[in-house]
Amino acid sequence: MSVLVFADQHEGKIKxxxxxxxxxxxxxxxxLGTAVNAIVVGEVSNDELASLGNxxxxxxxxVADARLNDIEPGVVTKVVAAAAEKEGADVIIFAHNFxxxxxAPRLSARLKAGLVAGAxxxxxxxxxxxxxxxxxxxxxxxxxxxxxxxxxxxxLPNTFSLAPVGGTAAVxxxxxxxxxxxxxVKVVKVETVSGEVPLTEAEIIVxxxxxxxxxxxxxxxxxxxxxxxxxxxASRPVSDxxxxxxxxxxxxxxxxxxxxxxxxxxxxxxxxxxxxxxGSKVIVVINKDPEAPFFKAADYGxxxxxxxxxxxxxxxxxxxKAN
Amino acid sequence: MKIxxxxxxxxxxxxxxxxxxxNTKFNDAGVTFIINPxxxxxxxxxxxxxxxxLGGTVHLITVGGADAEPIIRxxxxxxGDEAFRVNADSQDSFYIASQIAEHAKAEHYDxxxxxxxxxxxxxxxxxxxxxxxxxxxxxxxxxxFELEGTTATxxxxxxxxEEIDSVSLxxxxxxxxxMAEARIPNMRGIMAARTKPLKVVEPVAADTLTxxxxxELPPAKAGVKLVSPDNVEELVKLxxxxxxxx
Numbered sequence: 001m002s003v004l005v006f007a008d009q010h011e012g013k014i015k016x017x018x019x020x021x022x023x024x025x026x027x028x029x030x031x032l033g034t035a036v037n038a039i040v041v042g043e044v045s046n047d048e049l050a051s052l053g054n055x056x057x058x059x060x061x062x063v064a065d066a067r068l069n070d071i072e073p074g075v076v077t078k079v080v081a082a083a084a085e086k087e088g089a090d091v092i093i094f095a096h097n098f099x100x101x102x103x104a105p106r107l108s109a110r111l112k113a114g115l116v117a118g119a120x121x122x123x124x125x126x127x128x129x130x131x132x133x134x135x136x137x138x139x140x141x142x143x144x145x146x147x148x149x150x151x152x153x154x155x156l157p158n159t160f161s162l163a164p165v166g167g168t169a170a171v172x173x174x175x176x177x178x179x180x181x182x183x184x185v186k187v188v189k190v191e192t193v194s195g196e197v198p199l200t201e202a203e204i205i206v207x208x209x210x211x212x213x214x215x216x217x218x219x220x221x222x223x224x225x226x227x228x229x230x231x232x233x234a235s236r237p238v239s240d241x242x243x244x245x246x247x248x249x250x251x252x253x254x255x256x257x258x259x260x261x262x263x264x265x266x267x268x269x270x271x272x273x274x275x276x277x278x279g280s281k282v283i284v285v286i287n288k289d290p291e292a293p294f295f296k297a298a299d300y301g302x303x304x305x306x307x308x309x310x311x312x313x314x315x316x317x318x319x320x321k322a323n
Numbered sequence: 324m325k326i327x328x329x330x331x332x333x334x335x336x337x338x339x340x341x342x343x344x345x346n347t348k349f350n351d352a353g354v355t356f357i358i359n360p361x362x363x364x365x366x367x368x369x370x371x372x373x374x375x376x377l378g379g380t381v382h383l384i385t386v387g388g389a390d391a392e393p394i395i396r397x398x399x400x401x402x403g404d405e406a407f408r409v410n411a412d413s414q415d416s417f418y419i420a421s422q423i424a425e426h427a428k429a430e431h432y433d434x435x436x437x438x439x440x441x442x443x444x445x446x447x448x449x450x451x452x453x454x455x456x457x458x459x460x461x462x463x464x465x466x467x468f469e470l471e472g473t474t475a476t477x478x479x480x481x482x483x484x485e486e487i488d489s490v491s492l493x494x495x496x497x498x499x500x501x502m503a504e505a506r507i508p509n510m511r512g513i514m515a516a517r518t519k520p521l522k523v524v525e526p527v528a529a530d531t532l533t534x535x536x537x538x539e540l541p542p543a544k545a546g547v548k549l550v551s552p553d554n555v556e557e558l559v560k561l562x563x564x565x566x567x568x569x
Contacts, residue, residue: 015482070486073451073461098481101439101497102463105451108417114532115416117446130536137442139340143536184460185490188476192484200482204568228569246466246501247484252336252442253360253500261568271337275442278541282566284558285547295547300561304552313555320559320569 003029003036004089006080007052007060008071008099010192012044016201017095017157019055024155025093026056027122032091037061038169039083041068041076046171053169055162061087061174068178070187071099075178077106082176084111084150096154097200104154113150120159120279137252137275156279157200158258197231199248204230204261207250207277208238211266211287211306215243220310221265227317233257235267251276266306269294286310324379326370327430329423329437329449330398331359332391336442342538349443349538358394361438361499363401368503369468370436371402377470379433380404384426386419388412392521399516400508406519411526414444414535420452421529427457433492434475439464439499450497460494466501 005025007018022038029036038057040049042065049060061083068076080103084092092107094100096118108115116131120141124130128145131153135142199205206225208218225232232248239249250257252272262280266287267273274297277283285298288305295301302309334340334354341350358367370381383398383406385391395406409422427435435454440447447463454461466485467478473492478485480499508516550558562569 010482017482073463074454077455098464098479101447102451102461102479105416105420105448106455106461108448108532109420109452109455112417112530112532115446115448116533117448132539133445135444135538136334136340137336137445139541140342141539141541142444143539145534145536146532147534148530148532185462185488188487188489190481190484190486192481196483198483247480249500253364261562261566275336282562282568284562295549297544298547299544299566300558301547301549302552302555302558303549309552309555312552313558316555316559317569320563 001032002034002087002089003032003091003093004084004087005036005038005057005093006103007038007040008095008097009040009042009044012048014040014044014048014052015095015097017097019162020157020160021093021095021155022052022055022057023162024122024160028091028093031122031125037087037089039063039080039174041065041079043069049171050168053167054164056165056167057169059170059172061172063174063176065178067183070190071102072183072185073102073106074184075182076103077110078182079176079178080107081110083174090150092150092152094152094154096156100154104152108152111150112148113152114146114148115152115154116144116146117154118156119153120156123153134279138256138278139275156258199231199233199250199255199257202231202257202259204228205233205257205259206230206263206265207233207235207267208265209235209267210237212238217307218243220306224263224310224314224317227314227321235273264294265310267294268292269297324373324377324434325382325430325432326373326379326434326436327382327384327427327432328362328367328370328398328403329435330362330367330383330385330395331438331441332356332385332387332394333359333441333443336360340540346538347535356394358398359438359441361440363398364505365498365500365502366436366438367398367401367403368506369498370434372503373470382407382430382432384409384423386411386413386422395521396516397508399519399521400512401506402512404519406521408521408523409526410523413531415531415533416446416448417452417532418529420449420456422526423449424453424456425527426524427453435495437495437497439497447497450495454495457495460490462488462490462494463497464499465496466499468496468502
């Protein structure tokens with residue numbers, strides 16, 4: 001018995017959510033009195049692979065196949081299944097990110113391994129294997145019991161803070177048979193904004209809503225975000241009206257985010273928006289309407305005109321950062 | 324073109340979330356149920372657009388009790404041709420996916436659409452499981468689906484952007500915002516839906532791999548701490564010293 005973590009990478013760098021999954025896997029392995037290994041597919045440097053030891057991985061199986069630099073869910077499912085068999089893994093961990101959503105359900109069906117998607121706590125193994133996750137778009141939690149012998153858990157990004165332990169993992173080449181014919185989904189191109197932190201991994205997010213009146217005022221959000229090293233996001237009306245791209249839309253029909261700090265500017269806080277942000281550790285709301293429902297979900301609030309308050313806050317933070 | 328759209332019944336997005344039976348059951352008293360928005364706005368409407376352009380049929384499937392029939396009728400009113408209800412009540416994704424895969428095996432669909440997740444259990448699992456059970460390619464969290472001949476070009480969301488995939492039919496796709504614009508059923512559609520076939524089929528034997536042991540509501544927020552707009556330095560101090568997030 002062991003624990004296996006699928007650690008996904010982008011352009012040779014292991015994603016932060018994958019590091020969190022490795023660390024989660026290490027904790028689960030400790031609970032079960034066993035070891036945790038990781039599997040990485042695609043071209044990644046040995047140093048990057050070995051660094052997974054820093055989050056508890058004993059060994060990293062590496063499928064150094066350039067065809068796997070991008071994810072083909074069907075192929076990767078077979079690869080992870082082969083790795084699980086080789087290592088005798090009963091518990092398989094993914095990040096509940098876009099790769100995890102593509103692969104974990106396939107693997108679950110393939111291995112008949114019960115899946116909990118989006119875990120927010122370590123499993124309770126005192127009586128079975130019970131994992132807590134968000135349901136009703138973050139408005140409640142469910143404790144889900146996995147009854148199958150093999151178990152799959154995908155870990156909600158930004159839920160567990162990384163705590164490096166200072167180890168180095170052994171790297172082992174792994175070469176399961178992979179047929180060209182299995183690549184049914186062909187990746188034509190990947191268009192990502194490079195140099196920016198993806199919203200789902202951001203520690204701080206500054207988000208703007210309709211209260212900003214128009215795209216010409218977006219600089220307010222960007223300036224504040226810049227001082228904080230934060231990512232920027234938008235509410236649905238802002239994304240629907242095209243001020244900001246869809247991939248920045250946070251809420252029930254957009255992204256679910258869980259930063260340490262979420263600053264909402266000119267967003268009233270409709271229940272659909274709250275569903276996407278209520279996992280944030282600290283919420284700050286700036287809105288001129290004292291009745292805005294967002295204040296009920298906030299930790300800190302300023303009732304005031306965003307056009308006056310936000311530049312002042314940006315200046316105050318600049319001073320704070322300078323000291 | 325033969326398309327299957329998987330439909331799930333969920334509480335309305337503004338429904339009050341509460342539980343009964345010692346926090347083991349969702350309290351549906353006074354709750355309005357709707358078609359899961361991702362299933363309706365994106366999966367179903369994109370299927371209908373493809374049918375209108377290319378011809379063919381759109382089938383609907385749901386796994387649920389008789390209380391799911393009003394939402395299936397609404398999906399028929401929007402333009403689905405024929406519906407199937409697998410008469411089983413389950414919260415286990417694998418069990419549900421097994422029922423859908425069993426139905427799809429005999430029908431040979433070109434495309435199977437699901438929503439990217441349901442807004443109640445948020446599993447985002449059914450599409451991937453159905454694809455694996457049918458040995459079909461799977462593209463998850465898609466924001467765009469274009470078809471040329473039997474080759475689909477699909478934009479799927481990845482961290483910080485999009486990936487553009489090319490895949491030959493048949494394919495399973497989970498859909499999100501961007502795929503299509505929501506529609507409202509018209510009177511003709513509602514009338515027509517009354518007589519469209521809605522077949523009830525009994526479930527096949529399938530494993531249940533997970534079960535819900537209980538629900539919890541998040542602890543109430545302590546209440547917002549308001550800071551004067553003339554004293555933003557106070558907010559900076561609180562974020563640093565009290566919340567410790569900067």
